Amino acid sequence: MQKAPDAEGGGLAQMVGPAERLWSSGKQTTLSASVIDQIRTVLFAGRLAPGDRLGSEASLALQFGVSRMTMRDALRSLQASGVIEVKVGIKGGIFVAEGNSERLAETIAIQLKLIGISTEELLDTQIAIEVMAAGLAASNATSIDIKALHEALGEAERLIDDAEEFTWAAINFHGCVVAASHNRVLAAQFRALSHVLMPLYVRGSSPEVARRAVAFQRALIACIEAREPDAARNLVYGRLQFVKSRQLGDLAKGEAGD
Amino acid sequence: MQKAPDAEGGGLAQMVGPAERLWSSGKQTTLSASVIDQIRTVLFAGRLAPGDRLGSEASLALQFGVSRMTMRDALRSLQASGVIEVKVGIKGGIFVAEGNSERLAETIAIQLKLIGISTEELLDTQIAIEVMAAGLAASNATSIDIKALHEALGEAERLIDDAEEFTWAAINFHGCVVAASHNRVLAAQFRALSHVLMPLYVRGSSPEVARRAVAFQRALIACIEAREPDAARNLVYGRLQFVKSRQLGDLAKGEAGD
DNA sequence: TTTGTCCTAAATATCTTATCAAAGGGATTG
DNA sequence: CAATCCCTTTGATAAGATATTTAGGACAAA
Numbered sequence: 001m002q003k004a005p006d007a008e009g010g011g012l013a014q015m016v017g018p019a020e021r022l023w024s025s026g027k028q029t030t031l032s033a034s035v036i037d038q039i040r041t042v043l044f045a046g047r048l049a050p051g052d053r054l055g056s057e058a059s060l061a062l063q064f065g066v067s068r069m070t071m072r073d074a075l076r077s078l079q080a081s082g083v084i085e086v087k088v089g090i091k092g093g094i095f096v097a098e099g100n101s102e103r104l105a106e107t108i109a110i111q112l113k114l115i116g117i118s119t120e121e122l123l124d125t126q127i128a129i130e131v132m133a134a135g136l137a138a139s140n141a142t143s144i145d146i147k148a149l150h151e152a153l154g155e156a157e158r159l160i161d162d163a164e165e166f167t168w169a170a171i172n173f174h175g176c177v178v179a180a181s182h183n184r185v186l187a188a189q190f191r192a193l194s195h196v197l198m199p200l201y202v203r204g205s206s207p208e209v210a211r212r213a214v215a216f217q218r219a220l221i222a223c224i225e226a227r228e229p230d231a232a233r234n235l236v237y238g239r240l241q242f243v244k245s246r247q248l249g250d251l252a253k254g255e256a257g258d
Numbered sequence: 259m260q261k262a263p264d265a266e267g268g269g270l271a272q273m274v275g276p277a278e279r280l281w282s283s284g285k286q287t288t289l290s291a292s293v294i295d296q297i298r299t300v301l302f303a304g305r306l307a308p309g310d311r312l313g314s315e316a317s318l319a320l321q322f323g324v325s326r327m328t329m330r331d332a333l334r335s336l337q338a339s340g341v342i343e344v345k346v347g348i349k350g351g352i353f354v355a356e357g358n359s360e361r362l363a364e365t366i367a368i369q370l371k372l373i374g375i376s377t378e379e380l381l382d383t384q385i386a387i388e389v390m391a392a393g394l395a396a397s398n399a400t401s402i403d404i405k406a407l408h409e410a411l412g413e414a415e416r417l418i419d420d421a422e423e424f425t426w427a428a429i430n431f432h433g434c435v436v437a438a439s440h441n442r443v444l445a446a447q448f449r450a451l452s453h454v455l456m457p458l459y460v461r462g463s464s465p466e467v468a469r470r471a472v473a474f475q476r477a478l479i480a481c482i483e484a485r486e487p488d489a490a491r492n493l494v495y496g497r498l499q500f501v502k503s504r505q506l507g508d509l510a511k512g513e514a515g516d
Numbered sequence: 517t518t519t520g521t522c523c524t525a526a527a528t529a530t531c532t533t534a535t536c537a538a539a540g541g542g543a544t545t546g
Numbered sequence: 547c548a549a550t551c552c553c554t555t556t557g558a559t560a561a562g563a564t565a566t567t568t569a570g571g572a573c574a575a576a
Contacts, residue, residue, distance in 0.1 A: 030557065032334075040368075050372060056528065067559045069327065072529090073334050076290075080338035082369055088529040089567025099373025107365050110298075111340055114308060115357025117443055124390060125443040132386030185375055185383040189447065287566095288530065314555060325532050330556090346556040347540030 035064050035074040043083060043096065054084070054094040082107070101188040108192035119200065123244045126193050127237065129186050130174060134220065134236040135229040136181035145180035146225060152176045153217050160214060163205040170213050171201065177220065177236075200247055293322050293332040301341060301354060312342070312352040340365070359446040366450035377458065378506060384451050385498040387444050388432060392478065392494040393487040394439035403438035404483060410434045411475050418472060421463040428471050429459065435478065435494075458505055 042048060054060060061071035075094060078084045082104070085097045112122070137145070152173040159165040171194055178190045216239045223232035300306060312318060319329035333352060336342045340362070343355045370380070395403070410431040417424040429452055436448045474497045481490040 032557085044371065050374075058528085069330075069560085070558060072331065073557090076331050076334040077338035080335035081365055082372065086529070087567085088527095088565085090525095090527040091568060092528050092566090097372060099369060099371075101369070101373055104366065104369040104373070107339060107369070108362065111357060111359070111362040111365075111446075112443065113302065113357075114340065114355060115359055115362070115442060116308075121441045121443050124394060124439075124441055125447075128386045128390030128444065131390075132382060136382060181382075183379045183382055184373060185370065185379050186386065188369075189383075290530080316555080327533090328531055331530085344556070345540090346538080346554095348552095348554040349541060350539085350555050 031066055032070050032073040032077070035066060035071065036077050038064070039074070039078060040083060048096050050096050050098045052096045054096065056093045060094060101184055102191070104188045105191035105195070108189065109195040112192065112196050117196075120244075120248060122193060122197055123240075123247060125189075126197065127240045127244065129189050129193065130178065130240060131233050131237045133178040133181040133183065133186050133190070134224075134232040136183055136186075137177050138224045138227055138229040138232040140182045141180040141224050145176070146221070148176045149173070149180065149221050149224065153214070153221060156210075156217060157214055160210045161207050163207070163210070164202055166210045166213075167198075167202045167205045170210075170217075171198070173217050177224075180224065204247060289324055290328050290331040290335070293324060293329065294335050296322070297332070297336060298341060306354050308354050308356045310354045312354065314351045318352060359442055360449070362446045363449035363453070366447065367453040370450065370454050375454075378502075380451060380455055381498075381502040381505060383447075384455065385495065385502065387447050387451065388436065388498060389491050389495045391436040391439040391441065391444045391448070392482075392490040394441055394444075395435050396482045396485055396487040396490040398440045399438040399482050403434070404479070406434045407431070407438065407479050407482065411472070411479060414468075414475060415472055418468045419465050421465070421468070422460055424468045424471075425456075425460045425463045428468075428475075429456070431475050435482075438482065462505060 039054075048054075055063070057068055057071055057075065060075075061068045064071065066074075075084065075086065079086055082097055082100055085095045087093060087095065141149075152169065156166060156169040156173055159169050175190065175194070178187050181187070216235070220232060220235055223235055297312075306312075313321070315326055315329055315333065318333075319326045322329065324332075333342065333344065337344055337355075340355055340358055343353045345351060345353065399407075410427065414424060414427040414431055417427050433448065433452070436445050439445070474493070478490060478493055481493055
């Protein structure tokens with residue numbers, strides 16, 4: 001309604017005002033960076049919603065007064081950072097992206113790897129995420145969530161003697177807890193951390209460890225069903241602190257052995 | 259052999275094996291996507307370290323058997339996701355990126371906005387991050403960190419009557435706490451959340467609110483200096499739960515008023 | 517007449533080739 | 547030691563060929 005139906009000539013480029021420069025770092029060194037900046041600014045001013053069509057490559061290039069290749073450069077960057085989606089075909093063109101929390105998790109995981117985060121930093125962050133998630137799960141879990149938790153627990157119990165498979169099942173259980181919190185930020189962060197932490201957990205597994213884990217899971221489900229957030233928080237905090245100290249200990253031993 | 263044997267270290271493209279496909283989603287629809295996939299795979303196989311030079315646009319295009327513009331498309335995507343860095347000039351070319359936690363924070367913030375995360379989800383995540391950070395700060399803070407905390411507190415006290423400026427100072431104090439945790443993952447997530455939560459806090463400020471905030475800050479510094487992680491965690495948890503309930507209350511009133 | 521399938525046409529991104537401009541670093545020269 | 551020139555590399559433009567997707571029409575079958 002705010003947008004002219006024949007939008008193409010309307011002027012995305014004209015929607016960029018001097019105000020509300022949330023991300024712009026002032027002078028841009030390259031043309032495509034400037035275009036990226038302008039489009040991002042428009043998006044964050046809230047005047048465009050996910051799914052809106054911005055136009056075709058060619059029409060956007062015209063609007064911004066750059067060549068098609070420069071426009072492509074800019075669009076590729078925006079696409080990679082998940083701001084837009086590109087479709088080919090007669091109904092194709094450039095669209096504002098739907099938020100994609102899977103992409104968010106992937107991006108976080110990539111950066112964690114590149115920054116070279118230490119194991120301890122990762123484990124501490126995981127503790128932060130899961131403690132909060134457990135508390136929220138105890139407050140917010142639906143009957144469907146609780147059913148999923150029981151199923152995940154049953155799966156883990158069945159695989160208690162298969163170290164690798166059990167690890168996957170245990171992580172799945174933790175994922176169900178986070179899902180039951182109904183907080184998508186926590187969920188995305190948990191997925192990103194899982195990507196990076198997976199190898200660690202697979203290594204440190206054993207039937208005895210698995211039995212302790214199952215006991216913990218059973219206790220946590222009880223807290224959630226009883227709607228006791230504080231108990232759930234304390235339980236998860238204690239458990240993960242224990243896991244952390246064991247992981248860091250194993251790590252030291254493992255590296256000493258190498 | 260179209261490939262110059264001595265050029266650029268002899269074959270990024272050849273480093274891609276059939277194994278260890280961490281991110282590849284199977285068949286790729288476009289050429290540039292396939293190139294992106296291959297480079298990412300090589301990077302995550304751990305055979306390349308941040309700062310390594312991959313070659314020039316032209317030489318990479320040769321290695322992968324695509325045109326320079328297609329290569330540019332791929333490189334632009336990788337650059338946007340923070341995997342590589344591009345430098346111009348005679349010693350320029352494509353380099354494996356140093357991890358950039360500022361970029362991480364920015365990407366997270368963009369996605370949060372696009373996904374349309376609710377205020378409650380954001381506040382809960384902030385609580386998770388800051389509670390853990392406060393505990394770690396009480397364990398890990400150096401004398402430099404503590405000095406920074408005192409300075410941030412002093413700054414906040416001076417600005418107690420200027421709502422907007424005080425909000426900035428308060429967020430800076432919280433940032434100092436997170437920095438004192440010496441956990442870069444928590445730090446990046448805190449920055450991302452701050453970007454998005456800033457407008458909320460600016461709105462709900464007043465001198466009375468500021469006085470309560472300063473009292474809290476003083477108490478928290480005491481906990482950190484006394485090396486009492488549990489006390490610090492409980493203090494921050496209680497404080498942020500209070501802030502959350504006030505924010506959500508204000509939000510409801512604000513929206514009802516609109 | 518209605519329905520379903522196939523085919524064509526148009527719009528669109530993808531990819532190629534070619535060319536020039538700008539920037540950065542090193543070597544040469546005064 | 548400083549200024550200048552030169553080479554390499556990315557930044558940007560242009561024009562065109564190719565692949566892909568969808569709309570809509572044509573045609574055949576029920």
